[in-house]
Amino acid sequence: MADPDAARLLSPGDVIDVLAAFEDGPFQARTVAQEVRVMARPPGRTDGGALLVLATTPGQAAQLAQAQAQGRLSMTIHPH
Template sequence: APARDLPAGTTLTASDVHRVAVPPSAVPSGALRKAAGHTLAGPMRQGEPLTDARVLGDALLHGYGPGTVATPVRIADPDAVRLLHPGDHIDVLTAPTPETPTSTQQPPDAPAGTAKLVVSDVPVIATPPADDDNPQEGALIVLATTRPQALTLTTAGPNLSLTITTR
């Protein structure tokens, strides 16, 4: 269990965790025996059980069903990303950037500058730490999506700014 509250993206060391004695029946499925070297997918509270689903790796997708993929998405506003936590459900939208002609990214009947829904009601599974040295680059999040949703997000285009709304 974490020895203190830890932020998302922490690479665990021996001093970050301590053993907690619990009855065998209370040990959660996927409990980690060795935590050092694992990276937290989201923030954790002191004393919270540390399982494979709380660290970056294949276990992030457990419980989301077959066909679910982990999709990294760069969101334009790092401050908006700081509001997110694993388990939150969000919508991802596009907005045109000033250097992109509107006609290439919006339906013909959409007013100039109109945001467009890319994917709806997708869960956040990880919020890696933002690069505070390059806030203009946005911030990365990892979403649990279907393969078609992942393709839609990937082809949203490098000339579009992605933003989010929470549910």
């Protein structure tokens, strides 16, 4: 996730949607994975982002990998 402070709000078991913002062309964000469960939030990152371990389908994992390589990831949190 691009914002480590937002990622610190998450705990294992939380359900999120992951969005990607792309800077090429008109600036826009799109949902790349819906209703994925947070499995872990390992401590520390030095590049300004935050690492999350998510339970995804293979298709969601591929979408996330592509989006992470091309844009900035953020998330929305589903209520419990």
